[in-house]
Amino acid sequence: MAELTAGPARRRPLVVRYPSVLIFLTCLGLFTLGATILSEGFGIGVISTSFVKTLGKTLCLCLVALGMDLVWGYCGILSLGHMAFFGLGGYAIGMWLMYERTRLIVVDSLAAGGLPATPEEISSGIAAQIFGVVGASEFPPVWAVAHSLPLQLAAVVLAPGLLALVFGWLAFRSRVTGVYLSILTQAMTLALSLYLFQNDSGLRGNNGLSGLQNLPGLENTSQAIVSIWFLWGSALALGLGYVLAAWMVSGKFGSVLRGIRDDEARVRFLGYPVEAFKLFVFTVSAVLAGIAGAIYYPQAGIINPAELAPIASIYLAVWVAIGGRGRLYGAVIGAAFVSLLSSWFTGGQAPDLNILEYRIQWVDWWTVLLGLSFVAVTLFAPKGIGGLFDLLAARRNPNRHGQDLGPDHGSLREKEADA
Amino acid sequence: MSQLLEVSGVSVSFDGFKALNNLSFSIGKAELRAVIGPNGAGKTTFMDVVTGKTRPDEGSVLWGEPPVSLLGKSESKIATAGVGRKFQRPTVFEDQSVQDNLIMALKKARSPLSVLLFKPEASDFARVDELADVIGLGPVLSMKSGELSHGQKQWLEIGMLLAQEPKLLLVDEPAAGMTLAERKKTTQILRDAAKSRAVVVVEHDMDFVRRLDCRVTVLHEGSVLAEGYIDHVTQNQQVIEVYLGR
Ligand SMILES: Nc1ncnc2c1ncn2[C@@H]1O[C@H](COP(=O)(O)OP(=O)(O)O)[C@@H](O)[C@H]1O
Ligand SMILES: [Mg+2]
Numbered sequence: 001m002a003e004l005t006a007g008p009a010r011r012r013p014l015v016v017r018y019p020s021v022l023i024f025l026t027c028l029g030l031f032t033l034g035a036t037i038l039s040e041g042f043g044i045g046v047i048s049t050s051f052v053k054t055l056g057k058t059l060c061l062c063l064v065a066l067g068m069d070l071v072w073g074y075c076g077i078l079s080l081g082h083m084a085f086f087g088l089g090g091y092a093i094g095m096w097l098m099y100e101r102t103r104l105i106v107v108d109s110l111a112a113g114g115l116p117a118t119p120e121e122i123s124s125g126i127a128a129q130i131f132g133v134v135g136a137s138e139f140p141p142v143w144a145v146a147h148s149l150p151l152q153l154a155a156v157v158l159a160p161g162l163l164a165l166v167f168g169w170l171a172f173r174s175r176v177t178g179v180y181l182s183i184l185t186q187a188m189t190l191a192l193s194l195y196l197f198q199n200d201s202g203l204r205g206n207n208g209l210s211g212l213q214n215l216p217g218l219e220n221t222s223q224a225i226v227s228i229w230f231l232w233g234s235a236l237a238l239g240l241g242y243v244l245a246a247w248m249v250s251g252k253f254g255s256v257l258r259g260i261r262d263d264e265a266r267v268r269f270l271g272y273p274v275e276a277f278k279l280f281v282f283t284v285s286a287v288l289a290g291i292a293g294a295i296y297y298p299q300a301g302i303i304n305p306a307e308l309a310p311i312a313s314i315y316l317a318v319w320v321a322i323g324g325r326g327r328l329y330g331a332v333i334g335a336a337f338v339s340l341l342s343s344w345f346t347g348g349q350a351p352d353l354n355i356l357e358y359r360i361q362w363v364d365w366w367t368v369l370l371g372l373s374f375v376a377v378t379l380f381a382p383k384g385i386g387g388l389f390d391l392l393a394a395r396r397n398p399n400r401h402g403q404d405l406g407p408d409h410g411s412l413r414e415k416e417a418d419a
Numbered sequence: 420m421s422q423l424l425e426v427s428g429v430s431v432s433f434d435g436f437k438a439l440n441n442l443s444f445s446i447g448k449a450e451l452r453a454v455i456g457p458n459g460a461g462k463t464t465f466m467d468v469v470t471g472k473t474r475p476d477e478g479s480v481l482w483g484e485p486p487v488s489l490l491g492k493s494e495s496k497i498a499t500a501g502v503g504r505k506f507q508r509p510t511v512f513e514d515q516s517v518q519d520n521l522i523m524a525l526k527k528a529r530s531p532l533s534v535l536l537f538k539p540e541a542s543d544f545a546r547v548d549e550l551a552d553v554i555g556l557g558p559v560l561s562m563k564s565g566e567l568s569h570g571q572k573q574w575l576e577i578g579m580l581l582a583q584e585p586k587l588l589l590v591d592e593p594a595a596g597m598t599l600a601e602r603k604k605t606t607q608i609l610r611d612a613a614k615s616r617a618v619v620v621v622e623h624d625m626d627f628v629r630r631l632d633c634r635v636t637v638l639h640e641g642s643v644l645a646e647g648y649i650d651h652v653t654q655n656q657q658v659i660e661v662y663l664g665r
Contacts, residue, residue, distance in 0.1 A: 248535065251535075251537065251538075252519075252522060252523060252534050252537045252539070253531070253534045253535045253537070255512070255515055255519045255522065255523045256523060256534055258512065258514055258515060259512045259515070259523065262512060262513065262514055263510060263512065265472070265494070266506075266510045266512070268493070268494035268495045268498065269470060269494055269495075269498050269503075269504050270495075270498060270523060270524055270529075270579070270583065271495050271498035271499040271529050271583065272495055272529050272534070273493070273495045273529065273530065273531075274495065276530065276531050277531050277534075280531040280532075398513075398563065398565050398566060400565065405513045405514045405565060406512070406513065406514075412514055417514050417565070
């Protein structure tokens with residue numbers, strides 16, 4: 001008789017509980033291998049180095065999207081400020097890259113003068129080089145540890161992590177939810193961006209940090225090679241991030257997160273400290289975003305405060321929505337698909353469209369198309385692109401006569417869920 | 420007998436309307452109590468106050484031995500102190516399986532880190548199976564709870580309540596939407612639970628209350644109108660007027 005009763009799920013390995021992990025890692029591995037083989041640096045040179053960089057950057061965007069899905073898709077917190085964490089990670093690594101490369105140049109040029117340079121001369125030489133554009137010649141306090149790679153790497157994690165911790169503590173503790181929380185997160189990223197725009201922020205104002213693609217000490221290594229290293233690094237980070245996220249959402253922790261998304265009051269009455277859970281997942285996802293930013297910006301070569309503008313975080317939410325929130329692969333697919341398509345359209349590669357007298361140039365019209373697709377997905381295919389996999393798996397929607405799965409703002413809608 | 424919960428002089432007003440008016444109520448460690456009263460009498464608000472959802476304007480809520488005040492504590496602290504609650508409208512996590520709902524409710528450490536590192540053991544699954552048997556949901560353990568019938572959701576919520584192993588169960592209209600057979604079974608579960616803990620049941624159905632065979636507290640306009648065994652309170656003239664006579 002035992003085999004007749006539909007056996008309830010017992011504790012099984014992660015790959016069984018969350019089968020998309022194995023499929024995802026395989027696809028990611030094959031993708032990376034394929035790109036490497038086609039690249040100029042290590043392969044047959046079919047795809048350009050700049051395209052390899054685009055692919056690497058895309059993988060980083062997928063990693064932030066993963067973090068966004070953790071907070072929004074699983075925990076119902078619609079953060080519209082996540083790119084602030086991404087930018088902070090980029091600034092943190094960018095400071096070391098810029099410092100160290102400038103130091104090497106300054107040391108070289110002083111050595112050419114004959115006499116060995118004193119540390120003071122070197123330091124002021126670097127400062128003059130870096131801060132000349134904003135009319136300063138001394139290191140601001142934020143650059144205190146810029147000479148140390150390990151410390152700046154720590155900052156990649158700590159800066160976004162601490163910001164998320166403090167912001168989250170303040171916001172969640174006063175039980176700000178829904179639209180108000182989204183607006184607060186927008187305000188956070190806007191404030192940070194405006195602050196960085198100022199010359200005396202110490203991070204070169206609107207000039208931002210540049211030349212980040214040049215790795216110090218590797219001047220003789222071509223970008224074709226470096227770009228592949230970064231592609232691998234991005235793929236590794238995304239792979240690890242995916243496993244971490246899958247591990248988090250597949251067990252009881254995931255149950256509690258989804259409970260908070262659909263009905264946080266009920267979770268409280270079960271005795272779970274809802275605020276602590278939100279803070280935890282918000283901080284973890286901010287750290288993921290920071291790491292993603294730290295791998296992204298050396299490939300982009302430049303970071304400036306505009307990268308932290310509120311619109312960037314809104315795009316992130318759009319990617320996750322189009323990919324399908326509440327499923328990790330959905331977030332990744334959405335980010336990859338939309339950001340690649342976006343760089344195709346805005347890169348001027350898409351052919352113009354002539355409608356009657358009017359000429360549609362995609363560089364301008366892409367945002368309109370994206371907006372319309374977002375509306376269409378929200379209305380007609382709430383599961384997003386990831387929902388296509390449900391067709392394969394023959395999963396169906398619950399029939400709830402139009403009711404959501406919980407009373408909270410972030411809760412899954414009938415059409416987003418599966419029975 | 421020392422009391423587990425002692426509510427005294429509690430008043431709650433919403434925009435000037437007194438939902439609770441100088442309410443006093445107490446219950447012992449292993450006691451079953453029914454709370455009845457017409458709609459709007461303040462029964463649900465009473466539970467809201469005890470579970471920390473609503474802060475009273477005045478009065479005190481004391482808990483345990485030695486007594487500590489529950490006022491000002493968060494909902495989750497009160498829940499982990501041993502107060503379990505079943506809502507009037509069945510509230511289960513509809514996007515999750517019956518098993519996941521029960522596992523979430525099991526009495527375990529509740530902090531984010533310990534939940535993240537939690538690995539259910541054979542004993543936990545056994546406990547879930549046992550509870551599922553009690554509430555008759557054994558065959559649908561892996562089904563999403565959103566697909567259960569109204570009555571089954573009520574059962575699941577009762578199961579989650581038992582899984583929490585609270586010292587005090589607050590049960591708001593558990594029998595709504597149940598058949599007579601189901602009601603009888605619910606009565607049995609609640610009576611069993613009350614052997615080792617305090618159980619407060621809010622219910623409209625007089626037959627159901629009669630089957631519980633326990634002391635009854637009658638609420639009216641936010642305060643206690645009468646208290647005693649069912650036959651005693653049903654003969655109370657005031658109770659007949661405000662409640663039974665209608
Ligand atoms: N959050 C609230 N805001 C305003 N009025 C409320 C609120 N909660 C309850 N009330 C009012 O308090 C009274 C008592 O409600 P309730 O405790 O739900 O009654 P019962 O559960 O006994 O039917 C009702 O008149 C109700 O309208
Ligand atoms: Mg009520």
